[in-house]
Amino acid sequence: MNPDLSEWLQLALRWAHVFAGIMWVGATYYFTWLDGRFVELEEKAAKGENAEKFVWMVHSGGFYLVEKQKRPSMMPQTLHWFKWESALTWITGFLLFGLLYYHGSLLTSFEDAPLAKGPAIGLSFGMLLGGWIVYDLLWKFCKNEWVGLVISYLLIVLAAWVSCRYFAARAAYLQVGAMMGTIMTANVWMRILPPQRRMVAALKEGREPNLKEGAGAKARSKHNSFIVIPVVFTMISNHYPVTYGSHYNWVILSILVLVGWGAAKMIRRA
Numbered sequence: 001m002n003p004d005l006s007e008w009l010q011l012a013l014r015w016a017h018v019f020a021g022i023m024w025v026g027a028t029y030y031f032t033w034l035d036g037r038f039v040e041l042e043e044k045a046a047k048g049e050n051a052e053k054f055v056w057m058v059h060s061g062g063f064y065l066v067e068k069q070k071r072p073s074m075m076p077q078t079l080h081w082f083k084w085e086s087a088l089t090w091i092t093g094f095l096l097f098g099l100l101y102y103h104g105s106l107l108t109s110f111e112d113a114p115l116a117k118g119p120a121i122g123l124s125f126g127m128l129l130g131g132w133i134v135y136d137l138l139w140k141f142c143k144n145e146w147v148g149l150v151i152s153y154l155l156i157v158l159a160a161w162v163s164c165r166y167f168a169a170r171a172a173y174l175q176v177g178a179m180m181g182t183i184m185t186a187n188v189w190m191r192i193l194p195p196q197r198r199m200v201a202a203l204k205e206g207r208e209p210n211l212k213e214g215a216g217a218k219a220r221s222k223h224n225s226f227i228v229i230p231v232v233f234t235m236i237s238n239h240y241p242v243t244y245g246s247h248y249n250w251v252i253l254s255i256l257v258l259v260g261w262g263a264a265k266m267i268r269r270a
Helices: 003-046 084-103 117-141 145-166 169-204 211-239 249-269
Strands: 054-059 062-067
Touching: 003 054, 003 084, 003 211, 003 249, 084 117, 084 169, 117 145, 117 169, 117 211, 145 169, 145 249, 169 211, 169 249, 211 249
Parallel strands: none
Antiparallel strands: 054 062
């Protein structure tokens, strides 16, 4: 590929990837914050306190009253979905990763690489797909949140070690980030949107929506709000060789994942 064309393509993909990611993360944390406020109101109401029904907000010159409905009556109004931000973020990210690290031969080290280019690409793609399958099966059958959390973290540590062992140092961090980003996007399109569509269809048909499905979708959305902070770090990790360039790079990445989860927990409480 022509070097100038490649550089312009990288710029376009990176720009689109970052902007779509901002919209996705912003929407995710906004609804996480909003749901947290309604949980607080529900807890007050359960205690017999005089709790408000709406969340009152002000932004950009306007005032907003938002009500949460678990069994809404369908009105002839536009139902707004938040889904394309995740798809665009993943597509542009995967294309950019493929352009730079698959096509650009940056996935492996130039000297003494443990794997040739072809097998390295196969391992990378297999980890993207396998990461989602293992995560999805784990949280589909694991009923204890803390057990699932510990197992998930140990699997991330394993992925960090494998990536740092077989890929170039810079590529290793992005590989782990791409795995987590793939899990987030798959959560949206395979575990969050389908239950939401079925619940909306039930309302349109005058049936009671399955609230258990809504709870499952909410759990996956909660996972995404924790996963995203380590993902954002891996996106900018190339600017900090003190992390990926260290002899203990996989340990540093594993620790920073925990730091990200801790930060997400604080943000979710804000």
